[in-house]
Amino acid sequence: xxxxxxxxSPISPIKASSVNHWDYETDVAVIGCGGAGACAAISAHDAGxxxxxxxxxxxxxxxxxxxxxxxxxxxxxxxxKATGHRDTxxxxxxxxxxxxxxxxxxxxxxxxxAGSTDHFDWLVEQGVVFKDSEYPHRAIMALTDDCLLYxxxxxxxxxxxxxxxxxxxxxxxxxxxxxxxxxxxxLGAKIDEKSIPxxxxxxxxxLIVDDSDDQQSVIGVQVRIDMQERYVKxxxxxxxxxxGFVMNDQMVKQYAPELTRCTVPIGNPGDTGSGxxxxxxxGGAAINMHEGFVSLPFYPPASLTYGIFINSxxxxxxxxxxxxxxxxxxxxxxTGGPVYLVLAVEDYGKYETESYLNADVAAxxxxxxxxxxxLNLPPxxxxxxxxxxxxxxxxxxxxxxxxxxVWLKPLEPPFVxxxxxxxxGAFYPYFTLGGLDTLPTGEVLKASGDVITGxxxxxxxxxxxxxxxxxxxxxxxxxxxxxxxxxxxxxxxxRTTT
Amino acid sequence: xxxxxxxxSPISPIKASSVNHWDYETDVAVIGCGGAGACAAISAHDAGxxxxxxxxxxxxxxxxxxxxxxxxxxxxxxxxKATGHRDTxxxxxxxxxxxxxxxxxxxxxxxxxAGSTDHFDWLVEQGVVFKDSEYPHRAIMALTDDCLLYxxxxxxxxxxxxxxxxxxxxxxxxxxxxxxxxxxxxLGAKIDEKSIPxxxxxxxxxLIVDDSDDQQSVIGVQVRIDMQERYVKxxxxxxxxxxGFVMNDQMVKQYAPELTRCTVPIGNPGDTGSGxxxxxxxGGAAINMHEGFVSLPFYPPASLTYGIFINSxxxxxxxxxxxxxxxxxxxxxxTGGPVYLVLAVEDYGKYETESYLNADVAAxxxxxxxxxxxLNLPPxxxxxxxxxxxxxxxxxxxxxxxxxxVWLKPLEPPFVxxxxxxxxGAFYPYFTLGGLDTLPTGEVLKASGDVITGxxxxxxxxxxxxxxxxxxxxxxxxxxxxxxxxxxxxxxxxRTTT
Numbered sequence: 004x005x006x007x008x009x010x011x012s013p014i015s016p017i018k019a020s021s022v023n024h025w026d027y028e029t030d031v032a033v034i035g036c037g038g039a040g041a042c043a044a045i046s047a048h049d050a051g052x053x054x055x056x057x058x059x060x061x062x063x064x065x066x067x068x069x070x071x072x073x074x075x076x077x078x079x080x081x082x083x084k085a086t087g088h089r090d091t092x093x094x095x096x097x098x099x100x101x102x103x104x105x106x107x108x109x110x111x112x113x114x115x116x117a118g119s120t121d122h123f124d125w126l127v128e129q130g131v132v133f134k135d136s137e138y139p140h141r142a143i144m145a146l147t148d149d150c151l152l153y154x155x156x157x158x159x160x161x162x163x164x165x166x167x168x169x170x171x172x173x174x175x176x177x178x179x180x181x182x183x184x185x186x187x188x189x190l191g192a193k194i195d196e197k198s199i200p201x202x203x204x205x206x207x208x209x210l211i212v213d214d215s216d217d218q219q220s221v222i223g224v225q226v227r228i229d230m231q232e233r234y235v236k237x238x239x240x241x242x243x244x245x246x247g248f249v250m251n252d253q254m255v256k257q258y259a260p261e262l263t264r265c266t267v268p269i270g271n272p273g274d275t276g277s278g279x280x281x282x283x284x285x286g287g288a289a290i291n292m293h294e295g296f297v298s299l300p301f302y303p304p305a306s307l308t309y310g311i312f313i314n315s316x317x318x319x320x321x322x323x324x325x326x327x328x329x330x331x332x333x334x335x336x337x338t339g340g341p342v343y344l345v346l347a348v349e350d351y352g353k354y355e356t357e358s359y360l361n362a363d364v365a366a367x368x369x370x371x372x373x374x375x376x377x378l379n380l381p382p383x384x385x386x387x388x389x390x391x392x393x394x395x396x397x398x399x400x401x402x403x404x405x406x407x408x409v410w411l412k413p414l415e416p417p418f419v420x421x422x423x424x425x426x427x428g429a430f431y432p433y434f435t436l437g438g439l440d441t442l443p444t445g446e447v448l449k450a451s452g453d454v455i456t457g458x459x460x461x462x463x464x465x466x467x468x469x470x471x472x473x474x475x476x477x478x479x480x481x482x483x484x485x486x487x488x489x490x491x492x493x494x495x496x497x498r499t500t501t
Numbered sequence: 502x503x504x505x506x507x508x509x510s511p512i513s514p515i516k517a518s519s520v521n522h523w524d525y526e527t528d529v530a531v532i533g534c535g536g537a538g539a540c541a542a543i544s545a546h547d548a549g550x551x552x553x554x555x556x557x558x559x560x561x562x563x564x565x566x567x568x569x570x571x572x573x574x575x576x577x578x579x580x581x582k583a584t585g586h587r588d589t590x591x592x593x594x595x596x597x598x599x600x601x602x603x604x605x606x607x608x609x610x611x612x613x614x615a616g617s618t619d620h621f622d623w624l625v626e627q628g629v630v631f632k633d634s635e636y637p638h639r640a641i642m643a644l645t646d647d648c649l650l651y652x653x654x655x656x657x658x659x660x661x662x663x664x665x666x667x668x669x670x671x672x673x674x675x676x677x678x679x680x681x682x683x684x685x686x687x688l689g690a691k692i693d694e695k696s697i698p699x700x701x702x703x704x705x706x707x708l709i710v711d712d713s714d715d716q717q718s719v720i721g722v723q724v725r726i727d728m729q730e731r732y733v734k735x736x737x738x739x740x741x742x743x744x745g746f747v748m749n750d751q752m753v754k755q756y757a758p759e760l761t762r763c764t765v766p767i768g769n770p771g772d773t774g775s776g777x778x779x780x781x782x783x784g785g786a787a788i789n790m791h792e793g794f795v796s797l798p799f800y801p802p803a804s805l806t807y808g809i810f811i812n813s814x815x816x817x818x819x820x821x822x823x824x825x826x827x828x829x830x831x832x833x834x835x836t837g838g839p840v841y842l843v844l845a846v847e848d849y850g851k852y853e854t855e856s857y858l859n860a861d862v863a864a865x866x867x868x869x870x871x872x873x874x875x876l877n878l879p880p881x882x883x884x885x886x887x888x889x890x891x892x893x894x895x896x897x898x899x900x901x902x903x904x905x906x907v908w909l910k911p912l913e914p915p916f917v918x919x920x921x922x923x924x925x926g927a928f929y930p931y932f933t934l935g936g937l938d939t940l941p942t943g944e945v946l947k948a949s950g951d952v953i954t955g956x957x958x959x960x961x962x963x964x965x966x967x968x969x970x971x972x973x974x975x976x977x978x979x980x981x982x983x984x985x986x987x988x989x990x991x992x993x994x995x996r997t998t999t
Contacts, residue, residue: 012948013947260604316901319814339902383889384889384901391885403814449510450509
């Protein structure tokens with residue numbers, strides 16, 4: 004009595020023996036042209052391969068173009084040195100390892116850190132401009148054309164104890180939140196300059212495997228262009244750079260059910276997991292699929308950092324100077340009831356007109372007693388928390404959560420409380436962090452650890468450097484995508500030339 | 502430049518075309534003879550199939566025989582009725598759904614609840630004896646021969662608000678922690694009585710698939726007996742009942758890295774994930790692999806429930822009358838530093854000689870001020886927590902975490918604090934909850950939701966009713982294992998008779 008199921012299916016490959024003719028022949032086929040695909044294509048081309056890019060949308064850019072693109076790099080980049088930030092490979096390794104926790108892929112971290120300054124230089128060679136300056140504010144992104152900023156709470160507890168802090172988010176030299184578009188415009192210009200063909204409006208449908216070969220190597224891909232199925236032979240390999248699966252509701256529900264508590268998927272409409280599903284269809288292992296980036300982007304204004312997050316016991320539960328993604332991940336663990344951000348009105352601003360995070364103002368009050376009562380908190384709890392917090396703030400020492408003294412000041416009435424309970428309206432953007440298991444080269448692995456010959460996955464189609472919400476840093480995904488794109492482009496090309 | 506990997510591999514199947522002869526021919530082959538395998542075998546036999554059981558160990562029992570076997574059943578069993586506990590299918594469904602959270606498999610819950618009283622009756626028919634009585638203590642297991650006890654915190658916050666509480670743990674009529682051995686002895690006697698052959702010391706090596714068939718149906722299994730490979734033809738199907746993967750360190754590290762923070766794997770040495778890996782090898786989807794049961798079994802003595810768990814901020818974080826598994830799961834989330842169980846010495850007993858949980862006594866003190874200082878907690882925090890707790894305890898209302906009033910009493914000096922920080926010695930048993938995705942019939946599913954013809958997985962080889970540590974209840978796994986074993990035995994047998 005089989006029951007109906009409603010699962011997202013891996014996409015089965017096509018057998019080469021059933022392909023009558025090839026519409027395209029190339030060395031490397033790149034599926035998707037966001038940051039990962041663009042870098043894969045450029046690198047494969049530069050390594051001597053013929054490259055074809057197939058992009059689902061009517062323009063290149065992918066989710067990278069929607070991002071702020073604060074490329075996460077370190078270990079002593081040109082900008083880090085120019086701004087006097089001493090960073091080391093060791094410090095960066097320690098941070099990335101702590102951030103990924105038990106899910107850390109050590110080989111990937113080693114490769115990423117070792118190649119980090121080189122990757123910076125390579126981006127510059129492609130025409131990406133970084134100013135030798137820093138943006139010394141607590142912000143989710145730089146709104147000036149300044150470059151370097153802390154994007155992962157490296158300077159906040161607990162990471163500041165685990166590794167010497169250094170800012171590693173590298174914002175492009177552009178005013179406003181325009182790093183992503185500029186990065187992709189720059190990479191797109193390079194693709195044009197190198198005359199790498201890009202087929203837009205092309206939907207990859209299935210991988211093609213060599214069924215005359217026991218290994219079932221990937222040797223091509225079927226794409227749909229102009230309503231017709233076309234067959235692409237890729238002698239050196241297919242690079243899947245088609246994003247994550249945040250836009251596929253059923254797939255999120257099936258693989259990352261906790262993320263369904265968030266509100267706004269971050270990505271482009273093509274982030275439907277198709278690359279992951281094609282990889283799974285040829286035996287690729289999808290790993291860490293339950294994890295995602297989750298955020299409550301509650302700053303700027305940075306002054307909101309002076310506030311305290313409280314749970315329904317009236318307790319604080321995180322240092323509020325943490326990265327917004329870490330705060331989001333910790334809030335999701337507070338399953339006991341409502342969660343509020345409590346602020347002094349002087350730090351909030353005009354609550355009558357000023358709205359943050361799409362969250363409701365749950366209460367305003369002239370005293371903590373009144374606020375506590377209006378929020379229906381257990382009597383005395385918020386009073387105790389606040390009195391304690393203010394005492395520590397005065398002393399400049401948050402003995403509980405180790406918030407940095409620069410964000411400590413006693414909170415004085417009048418007060419305002421924002422309701423940031425997940426599911427009650429507050430803005431919780433999210434995207435997925437699970438994907439195909441790969442080597443640092445981008446080669447896709449079976450669950451056995453065996454490589455699938457001819458198949459590469461990069462960016463969010465793979466499970467890369469960013470592994471969990473509580474340890475995410477802005478720029479990690481664009482950094483990982485552009486870096487892994489390059490590695491896969493080079494790795495595939497070693498098959499072209501041999 | 503492929504790098505060495507150290508992954509646990511799915512086990513590839515053998516092609517039937519390469520099998521020269523069959524050493525055994527049967528309808529149904531059952532791999533593993535714990536609770537799940539025994540029930541599968543009995544049911545398949547009773548449905549008219551020829552059955553062969555292959556068991557790795559030199560005796561039957563599996564992990565069920567190591568368990569307390571408080572079979573989790575409800576919706577109005579004979580014992581529930583006799584003891585005056587009104588339980589309903591609706592209440593049981595609501596509890597199981599809340600316990601599994603976003604990971605809940607609704608079809609499985611529906612089937613389990615619908616079949617629950619029948620499953621009780623079936624176990625009785627097999628010779629399992631349950632006394633019409635209850636064990637009305639807060640305990641992890643009944644130490645008398647009484648039957649019914651609360652084993653999942655149904656009567657504690659938050660579940661008592663989400664569903665009318667009823668005890669559903671059914672302890673067998675036997676004194677001491679001997680339910681598991683008795684259950685397996687009883688089922689084993691039934692297997693003998695029915696003359697179902699059991700091959701002991703038999704290691705299943707690989708599934709055998711029909712390679713003449715596009716579907717690659719499972720039609721047998723290769724086993725090693727007496728150092729020789731034997732080929733078993735199973736016309737109706739192979740039922741994998743070989744446990745979870747808690748004894749496979751590398752597999753736990755790879756799939757459930759958070760569990761590596763626990764100390765003692767619970768299971769028999771055969772719980773190496775071989776059934777899951779064989780299922781994966783024929784395309785079965787392994788799901789929910791990151792989840793596990795985690796426990797801090799801090800009661801009995803029940804008097805320890807009068808204490809409070811505090812984190813390194815001196816805060817409480819859970820109602821201490823929760824099920825020990827829920828407490829364990831919540832402690833694992835407290836990643837900010839040490840975790841203590843703080844008690845009045847009168848509830849603890851003789852701390853000079855009495856040791857619990859293998860945990861160190863971190864401090865004893867005549868006052869909270871002294872205790873707080875000895876534990877290096879932020880000054881004032883434990884004092885505030887304790888004063889607040891005692892106030893609420895006096896009032897009989899734990900406004901913060903809703904601990905039941907029966908477990909509330911003001912804590913008075915002298916005090917003792919047990920260090921229960923994970924990794925510092927305290928006993929954290931654990932086992933895995935991820936496994937093959939199956940239909941309620943036990944049919945193994947591919948990631949696509951398609952059934953793998955001829956393959957069934959039951960008990961902890963499948964991902965069943967218990968889905969996450971914070972919502973586990975004792976008896977869920979034995980309940981699920983014996984129930985799903987029966988369903989698979991019956992389902993496979995429909996193929997025998999058609």
